[in-house]
Amino acid sequence: MSFRDSLQRVVESVPGAISAMIMGFDGIAIESFERESGGVDLPTLLIEYSGATQQLRQAAQQTPQVGHLTELTVSREGGTCVLRPLSDEYFLAVVMGPNAVVGKARFMMRMMAPQLRRELA
């Protein structure tokens, strides 16, 4: 399955999901699938989120007893975004609207991560 097919599968199986993206922590998108934009500037949003995610990952090195970052959920008035690091360089993100089933997104991302990791390696 291509990256785009994997992303499409995540978006279409999560009620309220707008888009899914594989992105580098440097802010460069590898692949994305978008169902509807919902008026949100997704690349800009994710570049900002990737900065915060990177900061949290680096913080883990200072407090090693809490373990590596596995998932970040950012909720805004306009919706929710879940980010899951795939490697030291890449993460998977799903952007959702305000009434999305966030738990389903978390589940799908956890399920898809090992396969995406293998393909990125």
Place this chain on the structure above:
Amino acid sequence: MSFRDSLQRVVESVPGAISAMIMGFDGIAIESFERESGGVDLPTLLIEYSGATQQLRQAAQQTPQVGHLTELTVSREGGTCVLRPLSDEYFLAVVMGPNAVVGKARFMMRMMAPQLRRELA
């Protein structure tokens, strides 16, 4: 109800919660309640998280269409932390172990926020 009583109520009603804290985005703790430390250096952890939260809040000003940050959930191998901004200066954080009922923490924090906001004003 004092800040400490409120924090204790949150911690004791969430299975797996370790501690709750009201903290400034400058990293200075206002009040905290701790059930057990679990070997985690909580103030250091939360100072790092507050930096990332601040970054996400500032990012909201650049993409106003997504709305203000309402909640941040950081999951690590060792557990989960939920942060909820209370004002421009302060946030509420609940730190949980790996098998905590995170949804209950989110619910309790949402319920307690208006009262804490009034007391901080």
